[in-house]
Amino acid sequence: MQRNWIGRSEGAWVNFHAEYPQPEPCRGAACCAHPAPIRIFTTRPDTLWGATFMVLAPEHPLVDALTTPELAQAVADYRFQASRQSEIERLAVNKDKTGVFIGAYAINPVNGARVPIWIADYVMMAYGTGAIMGVPAHDERDFAFALKYALPILPVIQRTDGLAKSYVYPAAVRPGLPQALAAAGLAFEQQNGHTFVTLQGLDQVNAYIDIVRAHLLPGYWVSIVGAAFAFLFDDGIMHLDSAESDAAILARCQTLLRDHGLTHSSALRARTAMELLWTVQFYHDALFHADYGEMINSGAFTGTPGDAAGTPAQAEYSQPAKKKVTDWLAERGIGGREVTYKLRDWLISRQRYWGAPIPMIYCNKCGIVPVPEADLPVLLPDDAQFMPTGESPLIYHEGFRNTTCPVCGGPARRETDTMDTFMCSSWYHYAYISPYYKGSVPWDPAAGAYWLPVDQYTGGIEHATMHLLYTRFFTKVLRDLGLVPFDEPMVRLFNQGIILGEDNEKMSKSRGNVVNPDDYVSTLGADSVRAFLMFIGPWEEGGSWSSTGIEGIYRFINRVWNTALEAPEQAAAAPTEEEIADLLRITHKTITRVTDDFERFQFNTALAALMEFSNALIKAKDTAVYGSAAWQEAIRTMVLMMAPIMPHVAEELWERLGGEYSVHTQAWPAYNAELAADRVLTLVVQINGKVRGRVELPADVDEETAKAAAMENPNVLRHLEQQQVVKVLYVPGRLVNIVVRGGGSG
RNA sequence: GCCGAAGUGGCGGAAUGGCAUACGCGGUGGUCUCAAAAACCACUGAGGGCAACUUCUUGUGGGUUCGACUCCCACCUUCGGCACCA
Structure with missing residues (x-):
């Protein structure tokens, strides 16, 4: 989960130079922003030849400089709309892509193609460089965007599955096509005279082209998509491999449509060849793919293989095409390797009240000045007014905001942004070691050496990404500073599960399945509630509450109480050696089980072991062992092991049995392997793995x-x-397995 | 879509590759009681058999092994988290 959150992406940066709308005389690098190239980040540099447009985030700093005057108003409107949209937290999940053309063009550095520059809110300023190249043939979002705004879509990567499809209009061919297709072994379906062909690999595509050309009537065309994008006409084939061919294909097809008088065809409204193909539903899954296939239509790089079979996925730049193109960009100084992360630093500068203030002061004379160490910490005011302005209340708190400059003593104002609370929770465990320690380092090094790193972290899974990720970062910084000698803040992590309602659903007021523990504490006792929560199931999985289940725990506690304190009716004779040994064996076996279970946080099975022990004690109580030294040891051991689970009852029992206060400060019972050892064992006898005796x-x-x-x-x-x-x-100690082979009578 | 967790009796669940269903709940029968509750005792995966015993069963389908709930491969389902991340 953390890996996903950090979101490491391996790719390339590439500079696109823009044609500026108003070429002013420029005086060089220090003059203005105009000559700045637009830097993009991509994980697919091998698709560069298919970049037919660029998209900038609406907030991208170059937008103003690039926008042409005629489009300035439309761009401003869109940016305003986009900024409002982020306020409502992008409620729509799969909303339509929107964007506007800003009038400017950039030059694709690999092939010199002039591509339009758009802004769209599907590109985010916070990720990468806030600018992308649009490769509609191989990126799902770019495909949707290009289709909507009639931008050319050019395949530059071969499909890896070899799929190709073709649809044939009934009137386009002379009779005999189905028979010819069947004879060639090509897969197709027919519906009302319409033919839908599904091909596999380029050999089938070529065979199919020959068949179609033999049957195609003048004035019609047949298209092929997928492994090949081709339009077959009676006088030749046109391949969709450039912006020029896109326009030429579209013009020719639409002319043919008009010649046939099909003035209402939706295909006539298509603005690109791809949009024309999109009108065929059958084609939809073959028009776009994001495979790491062989490069096509890519100049000198055409034919470069995409995926390297057998390369471990973790290997850096393991796809040959990606690596080759990136290295080539680097050589020419127009791009290079780059690794980008999704994770954003939003711990600092939040516009809200809750959180540690950022100890900075703004002075008109001295600039940004840190608060002197002696004045730390800066505390939040107690009397801030919360108003529905959407801003931090600290901005309006004059007493907090206004201060004096620690350097010149003049009037100054405090930073009113705060840090996120994760800032504090990421290192509190270091601060807690010695909270009042005064020294040059944040905590007492001797105490740190004893306590750190944290042995066991317990928390909910909801902290798996945020809190735990940040605390790891903090620890790595502390490590780099030489303050701690370890890498990770916690040795062991354990996520406890959620206790569900009796109906196996998450407890909630609206469902009416909320269990109030106080109700059970008052009737069955706090120990019953505590023990039952531990017994419900694996600690990390949580489980469902059960009002009858907890009564089982209550009964168990009562049984232990009676076993320990009430004498049996009949006076005991002298126990045999075997009876004593049996009691000691179960006692010491239980010690190991419970000890191991506690160490693994398996409280449910620890409790089950105690229950089994209790059942054995109840049986033993009616024998002569009652009252013997072994009996005393068994009962005291039971109480000691109960203590962490049922602390109150255990304390009471401990006192009544004559133990010294408190049961919770006693040593954990010691395990004796010799006493726990079995004298007799039961061997299972299997024949071919089946138990037969x-x-x-x-x-x-x-x-x-x-x-x-x-x-x-x-x-x-x-x-x-x-x-x-x-x-x-x-x-x-376990079994004998006899392997046999059927013989004789068979 | 991506990441993570999990699928075992009527229910919650247990099982270092070695007796599947421990422990608890629920259920059935019994003891005690005038009666009920509580408590205690016995039984309780499904099918067959008078019984000894036997067949089947850990989401589905394969595989490894003398032996698979457990290991490997593919798939299905449920839950949790993230999601226009170029």
Whole structure:
């Protein structure tokens, strides 16, 4: 997610020189903005030959200088509209592309083509250079824009799927076309005499061209799109490979339409060859693609392969065409490699009240002056007036705004923009180490060495991109400054899930499924609520609330209470050694399980282990072990392990059992592997992976004995009849798997 | 569209490549009670069988393996986040 947020894009910058509308005598670089080239960023330099227009963001600084006087008003109107649109946060999701021509032209540096310059709000000033080249044949947005505003669309990259399509008008050909297509093995469909052909690869395209030319009637044409863009006429083929051919094709087709008296055809309204093709619904998915294919119609670069098969996707400039063109641009000084990031620095300068003030002062005499360290921190005023102006209330707070210049003592004003709250939350964990530390560095280095980096971060997934991304950046800066010796602020991250309502939906007032924990705290106790939240499911996944589920936890707590405090009715005899060993075994097995689960944040299974332990204790209570030293250890261990989950009940039980205050400061129970070890184990016996029996054996059984015992199991023997044993596998402590092959009777 | 997480009984869920369904909820039967609730005990994936036992089952389809909920490939569905990013 963070990778996506940072949005690293590898591409190229390219300079386009503009023809300015009013060529004034220019006195050189220091004179004016006019000679500045328009710099664009693209991830597809290999499509440069297909750039048929340019688009600048409406706020682009060169717009004013480039706009012709006749279009100045239209441009100003559009810019005003665009600026209002960003205010309503671009509500429309897939809105129509809009834009206006500003009257100026730029020169495509690779082929000298003169391309119009537009402004459009689909280009954003904040990303890249705020200017793009429009390559409509290979960029979805540019395609939509060009189609709408009749800009030429020229394919310069071959499709990688080889798809080509052709539509044939019924009257355009003489009879026999379907038969000829079928004979050549070409795929097509017919509807009411209209023929829809789908081709694969250039060989099929060429075969198809021959067939069509043999059947085409004078005065008609047939088009092919996709792997090839060609228009077949009775006297030849025209390829859509330049702005000139675009115009020529369009003119010829429309003349033919008029000759046939089709004055109402939508094709007559088409302003480009591509728009003419767009009138055929069947063509829509073949007119545009963004593949890394071989370069076509690209001068000397035509034929350069696009994708390099077998190259790891992470490799820089792994597409040969992209690399070759970029290097060529760099050699000629008109472009070069560039990496761009989506992530914007919007932590500083926000026009709102909440956030740390930026400690800067504007003085008419001294310029921008930092607030002296002794006067830090600059605090927000308590009495700011919030008014519906859309601006920060700090602007209108005279007491805050007006100050004196720390350099000259004259009247000055404070910066009224603030920093985003992420600015503070990105490093508070460093500040918290020693909040009142006074020294030349931000925190006590000794305390930092002890506490940092943070061992465990717990938070919601909603912080995965913003907060966690910024805090990582802060830490990398602190590292570069030599303040911390590590790279990442937190050693381990854990996102807790969301607890849903009883109906498996997110809790919300409108759904009426909000659970108020206080209701349950007052009846079942805070420990029940806390424990149930931990028991619902994996901590990172959250889960659904259940009003009956929490009663199960309440019952569990009661059972433990009764087990620990109430004596059984019958007086106990002396326990056997085996009974004691059994109790100690389950005690120590539970210690490992619960300890491991806590370390992995698997609270639900830790609780399940405690429940199993409790069930075992309830059974043991009716035996002679009750009251023995092992029993005391088991009960105390139970209470100690409950403490993090049910702190109040655990404290109360601990005291009643004679423990020293507090249970929460006791050492965690120690695990003894010897006591936890099984004396007897149950081996599963499988035949070809299917369980056919179980054998109980001493824990220290050797492989041969185990295999032999497995083979003697009655049910196993039954399944071995008529079978040939191929192999016997032994997994110590777990199972024996007998691999057999069907024999005899079969 | 892109990124991320997840699909297992009636429900929430458990399982270092080795007994699928632990634990809890719900359900059924029982004990206690005049009765009910609570508590306690037993059973509880589906099909077949009197039973021993057996077949099927972890979203779908393939693969690796003696053995796959778990690993690999393709797909489907759900949820969360981002989205005109050139």
